[in-house]
Amino acid sequence: MKLKLSDESISSLGAELGPDGVLTGDDVSNRPSGIWRSEGIAAPVIFRPANTEEVATVLRACNAAGQPVITHGGLTGLVKGAITTEQDVVLSTERLNAIESLSVVDRTMLVQAGVKLEQAQDRAESDGLMLALDMGARGSCTLGGNAATNAGGNRVIRYGMTRDNVLGLEAVLADGTVVSSLNGMLKNNAGYDLKQLFIGSEGTLGVITRLMLRLRPAWRSQNTALVACRDFTAVTKLLQALDESLGGTLSAFEVLWQNYYELVAGDNPPLAADYPYYILVEALGADIAADHERFLGAISAAIDNKLVADAVVCKSGAEREALWQLRDNVDRTMDCGPVFIFDVSLRLSHMEAYVDTVLERLRIEWDGSDYHVWVFGHAGDGNLHFVCAMGDREQATRDRVERAVYEPLAQISGSISGEHGIGLEKKRWLPTSRTPEEIALMQRLKQTLDPGGILNPNRVFDLGGADEHG
Numbered sequence: 001m002k003l004k005l006s007d008e009s010i011s012s013l014g015a016e017l018g019p020d021g022v023l024t025g026d027d028v029s030n031r032p033s034g035i036w037r038s039e040g041i042a043a044p045v046i047f048r049p050a051n052t053e054e055v056a057t058v059l060r061a062c063n064a065a066g067q068p069v070i071t072h073g074g075l076t077g078l079v080k081g082a083i084t085t086e087q088d089v090v091l092s093t094e095r096l097n098a099i100e101s102l103s104v105v106d107r108t109m110l111v112q113a114g115v116k117l118e119q120a121q122d123r124a125e126s127d128g129l130m131l132a133l134d135m136g137a138r139g140s141c142t143l144g145g146n147a148a149t150n151a152g153g154n155r156v157i158r159y160g161m162t163r164d165n166v167l168g169l170e171a172v173l174a175d176g177t178v179v180s181s182l183n184g185m186l187k188n189n190a191g192y193d194l195k196q197l198f199i200g201s202e203g204t205l206g207v208i209t210r211l212m213l214r215l216r217p218a219w220r221s222q223n224t225a226l227v228a229c230r231d232f233t234a235v236t237k238l239l240q241a242l243d244e245s246l247g248g249t250l251s252a253f254e255v256l257w258q259n260y261y262e263l264v265a266g267d268n269p270p271l272a273a274d275y276p277y278y279i280l281v282e283a284l285g286a287d288i289a290a291d292h293e294r295f296l297g298a299i300s301a302a303i304d305n306k307l308v309a310d311a312v313v314c315k316s317g318a319e320r321e322a323l324w325q326l327r328d329n330v331d332r333t334m335d336c337g338p339v340f341i342f343d344v345s346l347r348l349s350h351m352e353a354y355v356d357t358v359l360e361r362l363r364i365e366w367d368g369s370d371y372h373v374w375v376f377g378h379a380g381d382g383n384l385h386f387v388c389a390m391g392d393r394e395q396a397t398r399d400r401v402e403r404a405v406y407e408p409l410a411q412i413s414g415s416i417s418g419e420h421g422i423g424l425e426k427k428r429w430l431p432t433s434r435t436p437e438e439i440a441l442m443q444r445l446k447q448t449l450d451p452g453g454i455l456n457p458n459r460v461f462d463l464g465g466a467d468e469h470g
Ligand SMILES: Cc1cc2nc3c(=O)[nH]c(=O)nc-3n(C[C@H](O)[C@H](O)[C@H](O)COP(=O)(O)OP(=O)(O)OC[C@H]3O[C@@H](n4cnc5c(N)ncnc54)[C@H](O)[C@@H]3O)c2cc1C
Pocket: 035, 070, 071, 072, 073, 074, 075, 076, 077, 078, 080, 081, 082, 093, 113, 134, 135, 136, 137, 140, 141, 142, 143, 144, 145, 146, 147, 148, 149, 150, 151, 152, 153, 154, 202, 203, 204, 206, 207, 208, 209, 330, 419, 420, 423, 456, 459
């Protein structure tokens, strides 16, 4: 092993954490290193603490040895944030999997970091409440991972990102200090809001162990439609019109460009597949009859005003599920070979021209070659995904696509990450979206909280020195 942590320390951590607490050998290497990744985990050891104190014990030992630690949640992250080398150890949150309490009065739920998003959603629902956070990876991703990446998802337009749905959290610093900031109130201005340090910092400042989630009243009415638009101006006007007419209930506005729709809808598309844009629209409300009426009225008005060319409104839960599956069916793109996935954000007013620029740059660059680029995303939040199948998964190929996707963002002050984060994958592009002063402050925070640089080293940015992770 090439670890800084000695065999004696690993054995003694094994004694403290118990037989399920430390995995080595095939138990580690046979595990996939992420969703959609076939290769195993390179790190030789996985620590599986079962509570906060055990997390602190592991980190204290690793910090003393200068041992790099990579935290693993559900491994659905898409920016190589959880990738390991033989020099790393993994700290997995999979045994931190309890929902500790739920308060209907306070509308809060206290969970451990390894609880799956779907598990928490189901629990909230069974108590007549809702956890607003939602995304296609719900069955595998963890709330700790959601917070570490400040995940967005399908309802951001109405309920915000993860940081808007977390009231407080507990994290363990690199030296084993437990910072318990499990605020359960909507308002708390007693000093700095420390949870925000950890939310979106991709595991570089501390390991999140517990979260106090904000719950909302469960919706009673859910109205969903798929509509087609003839041009992008109609898409933006439709968003404005629905926002105004649905009285604040609009909760999803997901746009699918034509070729993505054609691919995922297959042989039986709910709407003819020859419009340039398709929008999955959803409204969540409290009054079943009145909300349905209002939703139908809003869609009809959009048709009358020529914003919408064709529409299908769901009449059952099964129809709704089928439409969402269509939106989330990213796997279909992988039938066309290896893909590169991009996640960017920008103002809606720049979106049409930006997408045209990227597609044109790729067309010129790959002139005459066989390739596919699909565009879709949470466009109502200004967040787009490109999925690019360029024939191989070589880094040199990826570099060429990255230039086409990221460079045009600089002129329009867009972001190289809408919701997936930076990880290892995007760090060299960070200066496209952040000033030198912003990056310097991030580095100072890292050096203050993790002076030994053991937590998820070299993710988001480099601190200089040897970089095993490239
Ligand atoms: C099908 C699919 C759909 C997706 N849809 C969306 C979407 O709509 N919106 C969106 O934002 N993302 C989406 N994602 C990306 C992914 O699901 C999110 O980034 C998610 O938040 C990752 O959670 P995880 O538990 O899988 O974290 P992991 O992949 O395990 O880790 C992600 C990062 O967080 C760190 N980390 C994990 N747990 C902790 C912890 N407890 N403390 C500190 N650091 C930690 C890891 O070290 C790593 O850097 C999607 C992914 C897939 C595969």
